[in-house]
Amino acid sequence: MKYKHLFFDLDHTLWDFERNSSESLLEIFDRFALTGHGVTSCDEFISTFSRVNLALWKSFDQGTHPHSYIRENRFRMVFEAMGLGEPSCCTQLGEAYLELLPRKKYLLEGATEVLDYAAGRGYVLHIVTNGFDHIQASKMQHSGILHYFKNIITNEKAQAKKPDPRIFAYALEMARARHQECIMIGDNWEADILGAKRFGLDTVYYNPVGLCFEEVPTHDIRQLNELKTIL
Known part of the structure; x- marks a missing residue:
């Protein structure tokens, strides 16, 4: 892996x-x-x-x-x-x-399948979000995905928000991981992809409508199930 x-x-x-x-x-x-x-x-x-x-x-x-x-x-x-x-x-x-x-409990198409696949293959999963601590935890609990994740990293915990490199540094610290062991998966070009890329992480841009930018992510996917071909 x-x-x-x-x-x-x-x-x-x-x-x-x-x-x-x-x-x-x-x-x-x-x-x-x-x-x-x-x-x-x-x-x-x-x-x-x-x-x-x-x-x-x-x-x-x-x-x-x-x-x-x-x-x-x-x-x-x-x-x-x-x-x-x-x-x-x-x-x-x-x-x-x-x-x-x-x-509310609705997840995007393929989300549970991808999380099952990643967890089954032994990946350690984390959330990195700019949302509120208790609200994001509640969303995950009610939608049935909380148990997949080792850490929920929020801007409140990190005292920084994406795309600030400090939140990614905090995420690596919490995961006890090195840059090359990690990849960021998200839909927000500036916050998720540029933020992680400029911190030195590989990225997967979940890009269902096919937006294009001058810079490129490590991977660009239209559907979450495409993650299986990357992981």
Whole structure:
């Protein structure tokens, strides 16, 4: 085996964030009767949230905003983006989302199969994520994948976030591993792939839509099952 340690991103790589988030938002739409706050379309509510949330997480990755800013402002920004006033229940919407989301169980196609394959071949598996400690652990527990991983490395534990090299250094320290024994697998080009590559790690870019960049990862895959040909 060329590698010993596999570092996986979680959201959008193993855990189906879009499906889990959409289901949570549908429950919120009904629970809080958002039609009474001017939201006429649940689909618009979900798509607007997705767009706003993606932009906020990108700004977090770039160091523009802290985690707390995302939690405190995303629903306000969603209503603003839909041309609506901020509802009185905005804080409760955020709390409900953080309550519902981590309990969702959907994984991306091939995730469990790949984890079974990697664990069965003797690889040591770890998560490297910019998410919140307790939320990411809850996601993994409810989706049934927590037991696969030796370490869950978060920016809170490492005191640094991807693509900062310090989080990858912390991951290697926790794994007691050398660079050449490790490979990073993720969907985020800047945070997962460039971050790991510039730290000196091999990379697998989970790239289902076939994006292209000037730099190249060690491996580029469209489906998670393609990992079997690499490992």
